[in-house]
Amino acid sequence: MWERRPIIFLLLATAAILVGTIVTMVLPFAWVNTEKDRIEAVAPYDALQLAGRDVYIREGCNNCHTQTVRPLVAEVIRYGPYSKSGEFRYDRPHLWGSRRTGPDLARIGGKYPDSWHYHHLEDPRSMVPGSNMPAYQFLETRTVDPAFTRKKMDVLGFPYTDEEIAALDGKTEMDALVAYLQKLGADIGWREHAQVQVIGELVNPYAPDPDVLSEGARLYADNCAQCHGVALDGDLGPELTGARDIGEAELYRDLWNGIPDGGMPSFSTLGQKKIWKIVTFLMSQEP
Amino acid sequence: MDKPSYNYDIVRGFVNWSILWGVVAVLVGILIAFQMVLPQLNFPPLFTYGRLRPLHTNAGLFGWGLGSFFAAFYYITQRLTRQRVWSDRLARFQLWWFNATIIAAAVTLVLGYNTSKEYHELEWPLDIMVVVLWVIFAVNIVMTVVKRREEQLYVSLWFILGSLVGVAVLYVVNAAEVPVSLFKSYSAYAGTNDANVQWWYGHNAVAMVLTLPPLAVFYYFLPKTTGAPLYSHRLSIVSFWSLVFMYLWTGAHHLLWTPVPDWVQTLAMGFSIMLIAPSWGSVINGYLTMNGQWHQMRTNYLVKFLILGITFYGLQTLQGPSQAVRTFSAFIHYTEWVPGHVHMGTMGWVSMVMFASIYYMLPHLYGRRVYSVPLANLHFWLVLLGQLGYSVSLWIAGVQQATMWHAMNPDGSLHYSFMESVLAMYPYWWVRAFAGVVYLAGVLVFVYNIAMTVRRGEPVAEAV
Incomplete structure (x- = not known):
């Protein structure tokens, strides 16, 4: 019997291994990296x-x-x-x-x-x-x-x-x-394509009360201070001491979409509430 | 019945060297665990987390894992075939080639020569060394089996032979690469194909290196240790064939929700669930072999290692398939949970069984009783505590991390930034690092106990 014949056993074990290998590892080559999944815009690395x-x-x-x-x-x-x-x-x-x-x-x-x-x-x-x-x-x-x-x-x-x-x-x-x-x-x-067009009037739901300002200051420190400076005095990004002149609605748009040409990332993942709190904090700062 | 003279010299060699590499693996593991909480412990360029983590996994999987399997396989194969190893010189050469490969691997990985493929980081010259190593070993084992003086092939030999062909096929296919220079190559496969081939390899390295070999060891040493015969040969044979057939379908469960074709993912998920059956076939076989022998859990420390080992295997093969389900994978994949899972397999299942096998072999290898059973018990409890501390802390961490990644606000925005989820991990990472230290303490007790056995162990009355 084959359990007493090691060479036949080895061949059978190899065959058992190859079935799943061929189906799940070899066959996908027929679909992947063919015309079916090509994306024209994707270019090789320079x-x-x-x-x-x-x-x-x-x-x-x-x-x-x-x-x-x-x-x-x-x-x-x-x-x-x-x-x-x-x-x-x-x-x-x-x-x-x-x-x-x-x-x-x-x-x-x-x-x-x-x-x-x-x-x-x-x-x-x-x-x-x-x-x-x-x-x-x-x-x-x-x-x-x-x-x-x-x-x-x-x-x-x-x-x-x-x-x-x-x-x-x-x-x-x-x-x-x-x-x-x-x-x-x-x-x-x-x-x-991910840029969001903000339609209608943007109204800040928050009043500049101490809770909102301290939360806004914390969010600023975690997300903004690395580029705009702890004291809003600018570093990689411009100084923000005059941010209130930009206006609430415009600040909100910039934070949500970022400024791609200026190197400013989008912060839309923070969600509306946190962005408004940062805006409220920025508006509260004296120029 | 004539008693052939077995080559124990080669077994001793692999026992000693595999333990050395095991200690290296644990030490590097502890270092990178502390790097996770104290990034100033990274010393670029050579000693950063990114370069040391492959060193940790390679030293553990191949230095300690394979090395100790080589030791046990040379022992088991000779005993089960009642035949001295086919070529002593080839075996000797294999030991030194193995050490040369591990050292070359450590040096090149730290220097940054790697292919980036998980558990297959070694660059192409090292791949060739590994293939030579495996061919030497396979020839020696197969020839010993062919020339055997015992007609039956006990199930342990099946598992050993199965892993011989399995590793060979996996390693060679995944190693296909185009060299640019001595230490730089590019994969022969691109993008999604490369990922699918890699995880076909990656998951089945778990099968062929971390499942079949320790099962071979378990099936041999549990009956030897307890003195009770294996519960069912038929069950072990059914387990073997269904395991080697089904495992190869499951690689893509590492790639759920990626661009790999959906049907490949679905097959991987289905076969992963089905794998519970052959895995638990071995677990149940082990448990039922203990029928009437459960008192030995109190009296025989080797049984403790083996039964805890197979229990971790049982848990591992339930947790693994659950992670392979799309829904749960969406939640838990890429989190800390996964290293918790992996280390239950490596530190719990594989290492526990290999510790037991080495304790069992020592009197046969050195003609001396194990120096101290209380120390062996201390070893057991330290590695058990260390492993549980490691895995449980990371499972909790993983669930919290996944929850934070997926938490959303009513307005459709994310509740946590990525950094908030990172900061939440620090306490768990501290626990994990110290659990590693406890595990290391256990391993050092093991090393001390072996050294003292060799030097001062009570001689065994009758040569075995």
Whole structure:
């Protein structure tokens, strides 16, 4: 009998293993990365972005950050539209990750200005109080190797120009990583479509009483002070001491939609109430 | 009946080295656990969380896990076939090749050479070393089985042979990559395909490395330890075939709600639920083997390790399938719950069984009784406490984290910012880090007990 014949046993065990393998692992190749799931707007990585992606891999960022937004309400509100297969066709390897010690990064591109990322990577807690992310200041002391990057582009079959490779000269790994982060999720142009047009008159539901002001000050400290300064005196972003001149309705719009051209992120995930409290706090500040 | 002379030298070698790598894995685990609460403990570029976490998992899975399985497999295979290992020299070479691979893995991972694929981080030259290691081992075991002097193949040998082919297929397929330089390669698969292949590998590494081997060990050492025969051979055989058939369908339960085709996700979910049956087939077989022997839970410390181990396996194989259900996955995936789950399997199930097997083998390997049973009991309670502290704190953390991620206000906005959910995790992360220290204390007691057994253990009267 076969339980006494190890070689036949090995063949049978292999056959048992291969059934599920073929159905669930081999067959999907017929659908994935074909014309069916292609997204025209998705482009391969340029040389600097690819170098940045390899820094991301080397430093193991995927151990704490995912890169897939799931089609779940809270997730789409928090991060942006859910991920589609066609967005990943140039990803070798994929970097979807399995843990969110930090937030998902599939839609991080275009959320913050470059300067935010430089500050954050140099000293994460300066931009995100309480963060437990390691500091990556040393990336600024290492430069990208243009010749090696060219070789990598060749292996992956990504298009590039000689000028693009020449431009890598003198770029740091930090420059590369930031360029990569800014590419994530940016190809499909969802941020422009997510802009909300506010119709009708905006009326602040809150009076500037002490409770609202202290809550607004706390929200300011958690979300705004890293760029606009603890004393509203500006840093990465402009000073806000004169914010009351902008007016309540306009402040609300800016906070909700962000100012994409100015590098200001959208804070719509905070919801209406918290945004109004921040607006109330800003309006209470003397110029 | 003539008594063949077995090669115990190779078993001793793998026992010692696997324990060393196990201690390294726990130490690095504790370091990265403290890095989670004290980010200033990251020392870039070499010693950041991102580079050390793969070192922790590789040292644990492959240094301690595989290393101790090699030890137990060489022991079990020789005993069950009543045949000395086919090639002593090949076995010796395998031990040193294994250590060279683990050291090369540790060095390259810290230097940042990794493929990013979970539990398959090693770059392509290391992949080749792993394949050579596995072929050497497989040839030696298969040849020993072919030349055996015992006609029947006990079920432990089935599980060993099954894992030999399983690991080989998984590792080679997932390793497909295009080298750019000596320590850089790109995956042969792209995007969604790459993810699906990776988790077909990732989940079945759990099957072929962390399920079949410890089950082989459990099926051998439980009857040996208790002196009672296995309850049912038929049940163990049914469990084996259904396990190796069904496991391979389930990888995509790591990818629920991702762009992987829906039908693949649904199959993975269904087969994950079905896997409860073969998993519990082994659990029940273990429990029923204890019929009339339950008093040994008081008198025999080895039984405590083995029965707690199989109980954690039973819990693991209920919790795992529940996480594989779309609804629950939507809630719990990506949270702290998952490392809590994983460590019940590794620190509870696998390590408990391997501790027992090593205690059992010691008198045979060194001709001396285990130095101190009270110390072995202390070891048991420390690792049990450490593991429970680890897993329970992270399960609670995961539920809170998931709740905060999904909580919405009546106006349709999110109730918590991401950072608020991070700040809420710190207390649990502290508990987890200290639970790791308790676990380490247990492992160190184990190491001391082994060292003292070798040096001062009471000689066993009759050579075994």
